[in-house]
Amino acid sequence: MDTLKIEMDKAALILKLLGDKTRLTMVKILENHDCCVCEFVEIFKMSQPAISQHVRKLRDAGLVGEERKGQWVFYSLKKESDYYPMVQDILQHLPNQDYKLKELEEQGLRISCC
Amino acid sequence: MDTLKIEMDKAALILKLLGDKTRLTMVKILENHDCCVCEFVEIFKMSQPAISQHVRKLRDAGLVGEERKGQWVFYSLKKESDYYPMVQDILQHLPNQDYKLKELEEQGLRISCC
DNA sequence: CCATTATATAATTATATGCTTATATGTCAA
């Protein structure tokens, strides 16, 4: 048991963040694929500001990083985060969400810039 | 990867439950020791109803079980829960909380009935 | 039965959260 420990306060904050179906699904998707905001808008059938606010919380906690590519901002899981090992352990218990991206591709809505 | 998967909705609910410092600490303590409400009251310096409401949420989710022993009701982690494997994976990232029970014992407040 | 101790529940309140609408910022292409 030489895993790095996370302070209880911080762990609770991270779990609260992940304790929202939208954000949890976002993170699960980001496990395998980077995504931009407009893709999430399509996937979750949710307004752009709502999505923006969710990813901001994930970013503020250091769970995801952002990278601008032209008009788009792509989000990715930050594997360097102190919390990443715990997040990974959580994600492995969740069903793969790739089908959501597949649906996007079929509709021609997947962004593959650059 | 043959771990049983948890539906996203349910996983989010469990994570939200654990996304509270008090409940998260309770569960971490219960990992090693059963506890009764009055012990939690001492540990968290919190009112009895507040504690009661927290453990109720954990019980409603099936994360903990209760067993009456005389005047006391002891709570324990339910290892049979579908969520237990995920919970276990989370707990391993948290610092041991046994010192909280040690403090109780030193004050003679640990309940060891039966 | 009564008093004490432990726990649960109900009602209330303050704060947190997540969404909406409106608006601002940023990039691209004509």
Add this chain to the structure above:
DNA sequence: TTGACATATAAGCATATAATTATATAATGG
């Protein structure tokens, strides 16, 4: 520069959450 598209931010509102106080239930021991 202007218009279109992508994203971010701010303000407002409705609901959820966690605490408190008051009260109810349950077990124990005189």
